[in-house]
Amino acid sequence: MTMTDNRQNTVIGTRQLRREDPALLTGEAKFTNDLNLPGALHLSILRSPHAHAAIVSIDTAAAKASPGVVAVYTGAELQSQWAGPMPCAWPVTPDMKNPPHFPLAASKVCYVGDGVVAVLATSESASRDALDLIEVEYKVLKAVVDVEEALSDANIIHEDLGTNKSYTWNLKIEATEGCVEEAFQKAAFKVSERYVQQRLLPMAMEPRAVAAVPQPFGGDITLYSSTQIPHILKVMAALTLGIPEQQVRVIAPSVGGGFGSKLDVYAEELLCMALARKHGLPVRWVEERSENSMATIHGRGQVQYVELAADKSGKLTAVRVRIKADMGAYLQLVTPGVPILGAFLYAGVYDIPHAYDFSCDGIFTTLTPTDAYRGAGRPEATYAIESAMDALARQMKIDPFELRKRNFIQKEQFPYTAFSGLTYDSGDHLQAAEKAAGLADYVGIRAQQAKQNVPGAKKRLGIGMSSYFEMCGLAPSRVLASLNYGAGGWEAATVRILPTCKVQVVTGTSPHGQGHETSWAMIASEKLGIPQEDIDVLHSDTAISPLGLDTYGSRSLPVGGVAIAGACDKVIDKARLIAAHQLECSADDLEFAGGVFSVKGSPDRAVPMAAIAFAAFTAHNLPDGLEPNLEAQYTYDPPNFSWPFGTHMCVLEVDTETGQIEILKYVAVDDCGVQINPLIVEGQVHGGVIQGLAQALFEEAVYDTDGNLKTTTLAEYLVPAASDVPSITTAHTVTPSPTNQLGVKGIGEAGTIGAASTVINAVVDALSGIGVTSMPMPASPQTVWRAIQSAAKK
Amino acid sequence: MIPAAFDYKRASSAAEAISLVGQYGDEAKFLAGGHSLIPLMKLRLAQPAMLIDIGRIKDLSYIKDGGDFIAIGALTRHMDVEKSALVIKEVPLLAHAAGYVGDAQVRHRGTIGGSLAHADSASDLPATTLALGATYVAQGPKGERLIAAADFYKGFLESALNPDEMLTEIRVPKMNGAKWGFEKFNRRAQDWAIVGVAAWRSKDASGVALVNMGSTPILATSVSDALKSGASVADAAEKAAAEAEPQDDLNASSEYRVHLAKVLVRRALEKATA
């Protein structure tokens, strides 16, 4: 451990099984599609088979006549339902171009999967069958698939915009004007690299599902959706449909994974609501797996140009980055902001001068829109800097770990004000890296490598590392304002002690696999001294938890969890007044521990929380002016991001005959500050690492030149299974966050952020002796084999 | 993921299944383990109007010693082939290959007859039984006929079976102690092979077949010929793709497939020679 943490926790920090799991593991958990809604109509959507085409005509007569079909609507026929286009909440620049985007395309389709016709029928199969009876005549236009070619504007997708470029966003920080260019001219070493962050399909195991249920009178409507963001969705749906916000209730039942893909306001949510209101009946929709591959947002999709300048010793003197970011056909909720979330991290964990030049073009293509996907912008940034650091080390012919050591921000420098003006609150990169090196046997592997990687070796050994910083815990509202984000970054919590001293914790976070119910109960139990089993956690229903900003960006614990601690403090403060009243002492004379208030120095004068809870309820004898009941609401707006960090290492062998990679060891040393439940932390790291490793080795949304997605099932889109991934050695350092009372940082995205570059660095490390200096992702056997072949020809 | 509408009838014997198929003609399909057919139906790539479920015909699930060969009922699940002591003893290559089909769930549902009748060149058992020189027993309205594995595979998902014929038994010659090698090259354990090789070798004979190297499973006769005329394993393996017509797909170009076939045939034969 870095620092010893003096918090005297008894619940926080214990490994506990998740209270959520019995229902999930036995199949008892209720997902949106499990809801029993008598009389509901089923929605199916006919989607464009073309990447880019004008809609010439649509004939729905046969579909309307099909058994069970209640109604069929084209985009044009529904146009009057929308008060406005679908929302993009992050106009990153004032002049950002944002084409109007409606739930169904009316005159033109812009990607394969774009919705064209909606069918409502009395059963799911009837609505699906009717799709085959709809005739649409298209005038096919040229697809725009390559993000860099799109910039030429040879084929403009949204004619009214006059260009395929949505925006250019710059972050240029120079101590003196021109110092970046000067640094490159003076550099003893420089590297200039191009990396491609392939598009990824988020592939939550539960595809999206929606059910909109109108109330019989008065216009209220309840929307059930497999979403990460019931609160944001409520506001956005009300605005887009022109429904008064108080009439909309959004509930996220059990949600089977999101990874960012359910951090959006989707066409189908709006269609179900609009059609449920129109027909006065519940309307439900569930996504098919292949539909999910094209109608749910994609992740990544960036081309990165990264240049590093360094002095003789390898110390970085400047960083220059150019990004071509593939927005896809439209801007979804936070599409344009994703690369901006990474913009501050292209210097990684290194101490660089004020010589940083970042610029990103957001570009439209005729592909599925991209948006936030686990790590959103930060895995891309980390991949770029960590791969470029390895390239620099190769050029200098020094060990990549040594190069990192020369550049790490030192532990004494924290809190560290970065070139960007952001403050990195805490860290000890060297310690994390050394711990990882010990676990991976870095020195031993290097020695083994020297023996094994001889010319002609059939199996070459490689070791790769990546040291990362994650900027998460989204986010200080004022910082978000400076980035033009359309909302704040606070989180709300209510803590309510019931008359029998049972507790309801109400949170604005919206868990979908993270174990918030377990962790939030642990926090409240620690604070209140009440057993966890007496604490219930309520969430994901805007009628029960009206305030909240939901779950994404590793924010739930460092913002939402801290809000719960704050609400507990307020409840304790109020209870303290009642205790003082009962014990006839001053509130300042009381101490609170283990759920009992006692007078300092005379522990026998004490009153337990249970007695106070009941007294607060009966209100028979409360201090003058004090409101009955023990309940407090607290909203926490974090003063800073949270800055988890760590080092990952990967040891692998490459079969030089076939290109097959075998991972021998994967070590993840992560520092997320104080851990509430180390078992959950490990789980998050495991899942995160696998998702990053999947980008490195397995997954890619492959398009052909006509913009057709070729990976629309789980047979072609290679999500690795347990048997395809290594067992992961996890370890931690603990550097508590100084900015929040729990000392916590986020851990949801860290694994993903560290993993992809770790694996690819190891692959290149294994093969650099035979001339391979770069490796595209995913490093499939064929890709690796080709790289070996072409290096041999050089 | 929602198939088109279809009717369903369950057959309790091969004869009943065949008469039902005769009744419904082209519209009908046998349903065995469903692990190839149902995915196609869910994607609406297959839309049979009538499914004739043969999955519960108990007397077609067996493994017997037939003297020179092992007789396996068409409805025998992959898991039963994999675990059978008799198969492990007499045709270890087949038991081993069956253990590489998909994942445990697939192996518990999928049947050997379904796998062969589906005639997918990417599947493991068509090539494996081809390498072993198996004979398939087909039953139709006019009775039984024997089809050599080498004559069975006609094209992509196309076999020598008539629509009203059903596979009832697979006869696999005993290996009599011949050594063997099986190589399945894929990116994820549960996937079909990008390229696969089933090979065996005895003192004077050998059999080598390739998975996913063309529209049908491929018998690599040039390799066996080379071995017979005294070539080294490495030299024989260079001929691995002589009979193949490999396709391009997301995982591999035909060029890479040819390369893999050579490497994998060599590795399989090295095991079969060790």
Ligand SMILES: Cc1cc2nc3c(=O)[nH]c(=O)nc-3n(C[C@H](O)[C@H](O)[C@H](O)COP(=O)(O)OP(=O)(O)OC[C@H]3O[C@@H](n4cnc5c(N)ncnc54)[C@H](O)[C@@H]3O)c2cc1C
């Ligand atoms: C996730 C997954 C992974 C898989 N991985 C592999 C793999 O790695 N390797 C591999 O080899 N296979 C794999 N398979 C396929 C699996 O082996 C199937 O079980 C097999 O191919 C078909 O057998 P079945 O009994 O399920 O046939 P079904 O799906 O029921 O039928 C397949 C076809 O054969 C016909 N048919 C079935 N039985 C007979 C019969 N007795 N006579 C005549 N026609 C018949 C049917 O009408 C149908 O056209 C995988 C399947 C899945 C779902």
